[in-house]
Amino acid sequence: MGVLPTSPSNMDTCIEACFQCLRACEECLTACLQEPDVQTRVKCIQTLNDCAEICNQSVQYMSRNSAFSPQLCSLCATICEQCAEECEQLKDTHCQECAKICRQCAEECRKMAG
Numbered sequence: 816m817g818v819l820p821t822s823p824s825n826m827d828t829c830i831e832a833c834f835q836c837l838r839a840c841e842e843c844l845t846a847c848l849q850e851p852d853v854q855t856r857v858k859c860i861q862t863l864n865d866c867a868e869i870c871n872q873s874v875q876y877m878s879r880n881s882a883f884s885p886q887l888c889s890l891c892a893t894i895c896e897q898c899a900e901e902c903e904q905l906k907d908t909h910c911q912e913c914a915k916i917c918r919q920c921a922e923e924c925r926k927m928a929g
Contacts, residue, residue, distance in 0.1 A: 826877040829888065829923040833870040833877075836895060836920035840867035843902065843913035850907065859901040859910070866898035866917060873924065889928035895921035 844863040847856045873891045876884045895917040902914035 826880075826884070826927065829927045830874050830877050832920040832923035833874045833891065836916050837867050837870040837874070839913045839916040840864075840870070840898065843909050846907070846909040847905075856905065859905060862894075862898045862901045863913070866894050869894045870920065877927070885928045888924040892921040892924035892928060895924065 840863045844860055844867070847853065847860050847863070850856060853860075869887075869891045873884070873887050876887050881887075899914040899917035899921065902910040902917065905911075
């Protein structure tokens with residue numbers, strides 16, 4: 816449910832999924848930076864950053880009911896899928912959980928884009 820009575824409620828599920836994914840990616844990125852093999856995680860860390868940023872942008876666009884939301888959500892879904900693939904390659908609990916959340920976000924974003 817949006818903050819204001821005029822908020823577009825048809826986007827609530829996707830907005831919430833993007834918020835959750837944004838947070839998961841930021842937390843996973845922080846955890847990855849503290850791992851002893853941080854140098855082998857560079858691509859994953861970069862993708863986590865991209866994913867967090869596109870999720871944030873998607874929330875902003877949907878919150879203002881932008882006509883470009885479907886296109887941005889399509890891109891968000893693609894980046895979330897890539898982020899999930901990167902995280903799945905690592906066996907840490909934080910990476911595995913982040914991958915699940917990214918996949919859920921990608922699914923919601925694909926619904927918005929369609």
